[in-house]
Every structure is written in structure tokens, then in C-alpha cells.
Amino acid sequence: MLRYLARRLIQMIPLIFGVTLLSFIVIQLSPGDFLAEIRLNPVVSGETVDAMRRNFGLDQPLFIQYAKWLWRLLHLDFGFSFAYHVPVTWLIGSRLVNTLILNIAALVIAWLLAIPIGIHAATRQYSVSDNALSLTAYLGISTPSFFSGLLLLFVAFKTGWLPIGGMTSLDYDILPWYGKILDVGRHLVIPASVLGFGAAAGLMRQMRGNLLEVLRQDYVRTARSKGLAERPVIYKHAVRNAINPLITLFGFEIGGLLGGAAILENVVGWPGLGRLILEAVVQKDLYVVMGSLVIGSFTLVLGNLIADILLALSDPRIRYD
């Protein structure tokens, strides 16, 4: 198992190299660069813009720029942001926790909702509740997250129950520790529910489908005919098998924890990584984008690895060497 782990981790290196090289080329080849915005400022002369370009190192040939960046990366230096003049690590670090909080909350909501509801729907197939839940699920899957986000923001505005976007209130700093948790929680309701419900819809359908298939298997029929009560049949035997594919999904979700739900964060004003990276891509803040890509690829591969390990742990048929 350890050799397998090591092999997977080593495979990550050419992957990250390939991803970053490709993205670097794409960003640089597209027209314009970070200085496009200031170019149209009537007060700033062309010479000043060229000097800025030299300061940022954007006037050098592409492969030299990439090589310099890679060399710094090996020393764990992600470079500086053009827009903010701060190290990329600080910039990403300042938003990392916010995105983690949001994604973890959404994950918890999604899974806590999806599994029980999926089981309920499968065991009462075609009943009224099953059909109602399926309908809700379809609605949830088809509504884009930004739309639901906007809708909920509007409801919050009209009713005044929830804060309108943001993550903390103005007086956050003087609140006691439980006040702080409550404050972030209140702000978390809208974005986490949008993300959570959206993901729950798909998961619920998956759970339902898997369980239905397992319930048709011979061994389930055997267990019932042997006189086992319905409860242990479903929960101890059937669900345990039905949940296998979902474990892989769970691993992928872990890989996506640091990913940004950029559009939703933008709509709701959540100060997370997604918004930061989206802005950086639009502005062509080169090293912020590259840094986020490295982190994104790393967590993705890690998530995949965790998914595979979890699968091996839960399914005795699967073995790695």
C-alpha cells in the first residue's frame, strides 16, 4: 500500500508541470496582459507603462519567464501579485480559510441531506414522497447556483432575517468567541445552502439509484427470506454496498474543497478563493493564477488519492500493491 501511495505522489509531479506549462502558455498567448487596463489611462504615458512591464518581468521571452517561475516554485516561492504587490502565498492564504469554511459547510449539508433522503426514496419507490423528492431534485440540479443565490439574497433583503452577503459583520472584532461563530454562521446560511442543496440533489438521485439496484440483488432476497428484519437488511447490508460509488465521489469532493465556487462567491460577496482567482484570471495577474493552479492540481490529485484509499478500505475486493 505504501509503495502505491508513493507511486501516486510521484506521478503528481509531471502532472503539475504539465498543467502549469499549458496554462502559462494559454494565458500569455491570449491578447493583452495585466497592463492593458492602465494603458487607456490618459494621464499615464506609454513609457511609464513599458517601465512597469519591465518591472514585472513581462517583457522577457516566455520560456525565460516560465523557467524563472518554476525555479522559484521549487523554493516554495510563488511569486508576487501584480495587482496587489503582495506575495501570492499571503494573498491565497488570506482567502483560503474562508473558502474552506464555505465548502465544508456545503459538503456537510449536502451529504447529511442526500444520504437519508436517498435511502428514504429508494425504500419507498414510486410513492408520493419519492416522486416529490425526485421533482425537487430535478429542480435543484437544473437551477444554476448564481440564480438561487440571487433569489435568496433578494429574500434576505425583503425579510431582513439574514445579512445580505459578506462573511462577517462590522462589529465582528469585538464579539466574544461564540458571537463570532454565530455571526459567520448567519452569513454562511445563504451560500452554503445554495451549494449544499445543489449538490444534495444530484447525490440523492445517485444514492437512490444505487440502493435500488442493490435491493434487487440475490443476497438481499436471501437475507429477507432468512427472516432478517427490514432495518438491518437495508442499513447493515444494502446501504453498505450501495454507498461504495459515493465514497469515490466523496474523495473527489475533498479534492474540490479548495476550489472556488467562483460565481456564487461573486454573487453573494463571500471573500473566498474563487472570487480572487476569477479576478486574477480576468486581470491576467499571472502569478496569482499560476499559484492557484498549482494548489488546485495538488488538492485534486490528493482528493483522488483519498478516494481510492477510502474505496480500498471499504471494499475488501479492492487491493492495491
Added chain:
Amino acid sequence: MVRRATIYLMAGTLALAMAFIAGSLGAAPRLPDIPNPKVAAEAPEIGKYGGTYVISSISDFRTFNPVVSQDTASGLVTGAIFDGLVEQNYVTGEIEPALAESWTVSRDGKSWTFTLRQGIRWSDGKPLTIEDVLFTFQATFTPGVDTSNRDGLTFEGKPVRWRKLDERRIQFTTEKPIGLFLRFVGIEIVPKHKLQDALAKGGAEFSKTWGVNTPPRDIVGTGPYVLQSYVPGQRATLLRNTTYWKADRKGNRLPYLTRYIILIVPNVEAARLKFLSKETDAYSARPREFAELKQLEKQGNFTIYDGPESFGSEFLVLNQNPAGVSPPKLTWFQDVRFRRALNHAIDRNTIVQQIYAGRATLAWSAVSVGNKLFHNPRVQQYPYDLTRAQQLLAEAGYQKGTDGVLRDGQGNVIEFTISTNAGNPDREAIGNILRQDFTKLGMRVTFAPESFPTLVGKLTGTYKWEAIVIGLTGGIEPATGRNVWLSSGDLHMWRPNQKEPATDWEAEIDRLFEQTSAEVDQSKRKVLYNRFQEIVATQAPFMHFAYPKSQPALRNTLGNIKIGLQGATGELETRYYKTVFK
């Protein structure tokens, strides 16, 4: 004898009383540590102390270093924390003393001497000295520092020179007299004792100092507020500076507000929602929102003001650059009669109604109607008149065939493409209106928006474009936009970077700008700007559409509201809340 004594007594008392009254009427307010504080003259009311003022900003702050800051959002913070030698009055546009209490200019116009106000301290208690001023200018000109302030202080390739005269005076010298010097010299002054180590390490290091990752305690300024905290992506909180150097007419030290908070919101919609739900107390509405917000005034306890026009507008520009366009298109675009005909065919009233909901003033001059100092109303106008347009085209040799298609003298069909940056709904709407207008003349016009970086690349790099709808912001002095109007400028969009002016009128504009730069007397500059605006209107290289009005909305609990240029509603230091309980 008693009567004479009584008379002397009465005279004496009367004289004393008059002296006392005269003295108290004419006495300038004094602050204990500042002998000559600046009095906020624009503020109509004496305010109350206290309160928290919250506004929103669409983008996040990029830096807290005023030398490096180039964007509006960072300017909100640095503008509250730092001051320059001079500042601009937001109502009249005139330059007034700030950190410098007075200045003189030599007879030949080449030397400017500024005297620092006494008693001003940095927010960490150290006194402001002439060394800080010298240091700031030195940092601005250090190679490697990422600043845009250098261009304003460089004239004909040579930077301004400065030297210390004594402990309170600094002198700037230029090769030729520079009339605009006051507009550029007001850069925000930074403390030498906090930043000299960073500057010693080089320009690149200095650009990274006082960025958004700096502990707020380290950011030291002379302005009305001090940075208390910054939460990335969320807000910046500033606190009142208790040693600020401005006072109101009664001698109370400014500012009145205790806290000033800038919230970061993702977009304009969110800013509007926060204003309507009373989380913020100020909102710059767009022209289309005026009518709707007016209805909500009572419910939201605010007033939306009918503000003056902004200084910038959108315009259409045709490419007259042989390096970008070839004949026959080049011949049409370079033909002033063609341009004037197009100008008459633009339905500006529709643009005003559809895009600005009626809240914009038709633009005939390159200088905005809202620019009270320099706008020239007596320039050639191009009212919407298709007949006149067709007449001008016919006179210039462009004929409409029996198929309704317009052709030039050589039989080429008049067709071209209008471009703009995609994602800007105003410009996209205007582009469509223009396409329809020009099609009525028999031209084949396509409208094709493209991404902003592509557009900028074409405008400033390849020059391969035909017609573009775009906008520029304007400062109060047209000469600050010399990159646009000088024929050698790189933003002289229709034909940039000319070695020699290609036409007489461009040569005349060059001369006018040279003269304005040198002219210290503002009224004489106005005469030169008037001529400049006449030429631009007659030659129509830019066809401006309309100057949109501003419509600032403010909560009714705020005081000292006086609308100034471009919809500014007051000075930060004189803002106060009429009832204070937060």
C-alpha cells in the same frame, strides 16, 4: 470736568467694545498644537462629534502605499490617511493649500516655493518635516517604483527639480514655466522615518512596502483618519485622527466622525442592496436608477440628488492611421466632411433616453458641461439631421445608388466595422444604435464587440481597427490628457505617435497644449482651451455622445451635504450625523 471724563470713559468703552467685536469676528480659529489650521470653508454647518460612516467599494484595495496606488479603491483608503502639499476644492475645482499653507511662484514662472504648515504631526506623534516632502518626491522618481505620478511631474522628458530652502520651505524648479504645476504637485506625502529603509533596498522593494498585508499600525499618515483594521476581501475600518490639522469655522478640530468603514461588495447590485437595507449610507446611482430610487426616498430615509454631469463620456473614433487602415477606408475616415456627416447622423437623443433614461446632456465639446472652469459652450454642434448628413455626403462625392447603398467617388461601397469592449452594456447599446443610424445613410455597418485586452492591443499596438466606441475619464484640466491630444501622444487614438503633426489642425492643438502647459494664469489658459474645443468640434476626430449626470444618494441623517463637481457630495472630514447614537 466730570462730563469730559464721562465722554472719555464712554469713548474708551466703545472703542474697546468695537475692538473686541472686530477681534472675535475676524479671528481665525486656532488649534492648541496648530497655529494656522486650515478651515473647512465649504461646509455649511457646524457638526457633531461621533458616528460611524459606512460606504461600499466595488473592488478590493490593492495597496496602502500612496506612491504606488493607482486604482480608485486604494485611493479611498489612501485619500483618507494621507495629504499632499495642495488639494483640489471639490466644488470649485481650484487648488487650495493643504500641508503647505502658502506658495509663491517666481516672476519667470519657473520656480515654485511652498511653505509647510506648522505643527502638523504624523499619526505616530512624530512631526511632519520638509524631509518627508523631499523623501516623497525622491521615492516617486526612484527607478523601479511602480507609480504613475512621475508623468505629471515630467515636462518634455525632464523631471522637475526640487531642493530644500530651509526647515519649512521647499522649492521646485522647471526648465520652462509650467502652468499646470499645481495640478500635479499635490501627491500624497509619506513619512521618511517609516519608509526610508524600504526605499534604500530599491524601487521594487519599496513598491511592495505598505501593501495590504501590512499591520495597520505601521501605516502612518497626516490625514483625517488612521487605518484600524483590514479584513481581506471584506472591509477596511478607519478611526478618527485626533491630531488632524483642519478645523471648522468655530475652531473645532475635524473630522467629526469616529469611524469610517469601507465595505467591499462584489458588484453594483450588491452596493445598491446594502444601501437600501441601510447597511451603508451612500450610493452613487446610475442614471437609469434615478426615477426608481426617487420613489423609495421616504421609505429608505434618504435623498437622491440631481447631480452635475461627469467629466468623461463615451465617443466614436474613426481610424485615420495609415499604419492601420488602407484606402479606400482611410480616405473616407480622413475626410472631415465624411466625419461631420456621420456626426449629424448620430441620434444622440435616443442614446440619452435609452441608455441614460434622459439623465445626460448632449455632448458637443470634448470638455464636459460639468467642468465649470473650462467648458466652452460655443462650439460647432451636430444636431440629429439625416437630410443634412446626406447633403454633406453628396457634396463630398459620396452617392447613394438606386439600390440604396452608399458609394464613394470610386464606386466602393461604404462599409466598416464598429467595435467596442464586450461586457460593457452601455457601449454595446450605443454601438447598436450607431449601426442603425449609419445604415439609414446607406452604409453597410457591422457592430462587433470584442474583449477588452484585444481592444487595447489594437488601439495601442497593432492599430488594425476601423471604428471604436469607447470612453475616457477626464480630469478638470484638459491639458492633463496630453497623451490623447498631442499628435505625438500614444493615446492620440485616431493617429498615435506622430513624428510630425499630420494636419494643420493637429499642429495647432499641439501648439495650444504647449502654450497651456506654460501658462500660469488660469484665465489665459481658458482662452486657449476654448480654441482647442472649437477645433476638436469642427474636425470631429472624436464624436462625443452625451455627458451622463451623476445622482448621488445619501441618508438623511448625514449633514454637511453640498453637491460639487462630478457628483461629489462633501468632504470626508466635514461629514457628520445629525443624531449620534452609534
